[in-house]
Structures are given as C-alpha cells and as structure tokens.
Amino acid sequence: MELTQAIVPKTSIGGITIGENISDVQARLSGRYKTEPSAHFLTIENGLITAYHDADGIISALSCNVDFKGNFEKRLWPGMTVADVLKHSKEQVAWSGFVQIDQISGIGLSLPEELDDFDALTDHLDLDFVFNELWVYTF
Known part of the structure; x- marks a missing residue:
C-alpha cells in the first residue's frame, strides 16, 4: 500500500x-x-x-x-498557523479539543491541552502559532 x-x-x-x-x-x-x-x-x-x-x-x-503534505480542499492541513486558518475559513470554533472551521464536522486541528474554548481564535493564540496535528474523527 x-x-x-x-x-x-x-x-x-x-x-x-x-x-x-x-x-x-x-x-x-x-x-x-x-x-x-x-x-x-x-x-x-x-x-x-x-x-x-x-x-x-x-x-x-x-x-x-506537519510532515504529512496532504490537505483538505486547500483549507486545512497540519502545520497551519492561526493566520492561515483565519485566511482559509470564515468561522472557527473550539470543539472537543479541536479547531473546527466553517461547520465542517469530522476534521479539526488539535488545540493545546490548556485551551478548550475561545470566542475568537486569536484570544489565546498568536497569529504565528502552528497547529502541528490535524485529526479526522467521527465523534
């Protein structure tokens, strides 16, 4: 394979x-x-x-x-910065330890453990913060 x-x-x-x-x-x-x-x-x-x-x-x-070079519709990939997320999406929410964008369920960027909620992504993270992992899940 x-x-x-x-x-x-x-x-x-x-x-x-x-x-x-x-x-x-x-x-x-x-x-x-x-x-x-x-x-x-x-x-x-x-x-x-x-x-x-x-x-x-x-x-x-x-x-x-971040070594994985694929992406989802050129909108989500591991290694994105907060600035990238804001540029490639209209809405961001914290959900179950992940950043989900534009109400797309089943995919998200892993949030730092201490961050489980935000009103705006930039409330707690700098624009150059890098999301090192992307997850796909069914929950």
Whole structure:
C-alpha cells in the first residue's frame, strides 16, 4: 500500500480509513513504512500518520503531523498557523479539543491541552502559532 495525500473528514487520512482493522493496515504498510504499534494506536513514519483503535483493533480516529503534505480542499492541513486558518475559513470554533472551521464536522486541528474554548481564535493564540496535528474523527 502506498500512502496518499488525501484527507476526508469523518473518513480517512492518507488512504487509511476509520473502521478498518489495525492489523490489516499494518500488514498493508509493512515493508514500505516504519510502523510502531502500541496498545491503542499505530504510529506510521514517526507520526506522519497515527491510527487510534479500540481493543478489537478497529480504527476510531486518525491524525497526521506537519510532515504529512496532504490537505483538505486547500483549507486545512497540519502545520497551519492561526493566520492561515483565519485566511482559509470564515468561522472557527473550539470543539472537543479541536479547531473546527466553517461547520465542517469530522476534521479539526488539535488545540493545546490548556485551551478548550475561545470566542475568537486569536484570544489565546498568536497569529504565528502552528497547529502541528490535524485529526479526522467521527465523534
């Protein structure tokens, strides 16, 4: 399996899909990519993509770091700054630890742990703050 640059809200990152079995994903990637399994997640290429799974091995969420070069509709990608987010969206909300834009559910930029709410994104973050992770989820 070759990883892609596709990001699909509520569905996938890099061709890895929520709902897949982690064992199947690891088998497809073995030999091509460095994978590091853990009890509840599989890290691919040092965090390029991380697949989070339940006890049965079913993937429930995915994240990618700044080394991932894909984007969602040229509006969201890992490594965006606050200025980028403001430029590429009309509305930003804090939801469940993520910045969601323009009411698009199932995709978000990971907020710092201490920040779980804001009226405006710039209330607590400078324009040059970098969002290091982008997540795709179904919750």
